[in-house]
Amino acid sequence: MGDPVTIAIDAMGGDHGPAVTVPAALLSLSRHPDLHIVLVGDHAVIRRALFKRHDYDCTRVTVRHATQVVGMDEKPSAALRGKKDSSMRVAVQLVREGQADACVSAGNTGALMAIGRFVLRTFHGIDRPAIIAAIPTRGGHCHVLDLGANVDCNAEHLFQFAIMGAVLASAVDDIPNPRIGLLNVGEEEIKGNEQVRLAARLIQDSHFLNYAGYVEGGDIFRDAADVIVCDGFVGNIALKASEELVRMLVQFIRDAFGRNWLTRLIGALARPVLGSMRGHLDPARNNGASLLGLRGIVVKSHGSAGAASFAHAVETALREAQRDVPSVISQRISELILHN
DSSP: OOOOEEEEEETTOTTTTHHHHHHHHHHHHHHOTTEEEEEEEOHHHHHHHHHTOOSSOGGGEEEEEOSBOOOTTOOHHHHHHHOTTBHHHHHHHHHHTTSOSEEEEOSOHHHHHHHHHHHHOBOTTOSSOEEEEEEEETTEEEEEEOSSSOSSOOHHHHHHHHHHHHHHHHHHHOOSSOEEEEEOSOSSTTOSOHHHHHHHHHHHHTSSSEEEEEEOGGGGGTTOOSEEEOOHHHHHHHHHHHHHHHHHHHHHHHHHHTSSHHHHHHHHHHHHHHHHHHHHHOGGGGOOEEEETBSSEEEEOOTTOOHHHHHHHHHHHHHHHHTTHHHHHHHHHIIIIITO
């Protein structure tokens, strides 16, 4: 057993609230004996959800009452100013106060980013936090950032994203020198807009990043790089397109094998292979996008995630806490930017 890790969960966030977050928390507890959970939200509602379950160690679960909930369609500025006792805000505050090592929320992404940035602040040398997540590839997965936090980025922002992504990949995946790719419309040096070309020069000239060059959209899935850097506008489109493509392929396969008795028989024989393929591609298996650059660990789950999927987000936060990713990023930024 390692050192205990405490994760604060915004129990009220997302499309389903405690109906998902509480079972997910208990599932994660069953898998990780070093994990402790703080469920943040309406005390009575959370207790009712816990009362339905008797198969968990109650000494590893704490309920922290919060009187407000951030709506999924609420403006980030309104959530930040007007809901200081929201389950989301309190969960992030627990990280700030050192009562939790990380927090996880399936709530409003913009509000979570605004609250995280206000409460935790960014590291000196990091202008903006970035959202990073694992995307399945032929060789396993790669980390892509930014996935929607920053629509407009300059070259320096992309350079900072590259550093943070490299630190995360190295810490979480044990990759000594992660390959960094820069998402572009072509592989040639002359391709791309001005900020992408400037970012390429910054990354290439840094000498401490393993620059793999430009990568195109299809290269995301070809194991062309361990970390792929882009602005949030491009990254979010790429993420949503890939997730919907997976759903479409799964539906096509299901329809194809359900046409008649012969295809159903073939489908039954192929079920183990298809299950393995679906498991590898399923976005739920990669649920959990980290808000890198903050002075604390904040992980965003899909708002529509089920319990198993939300548990993956909790375990993403657990891995980052165990590897102390924010401290490593802070140290790396200090060494490689401030003293460069």
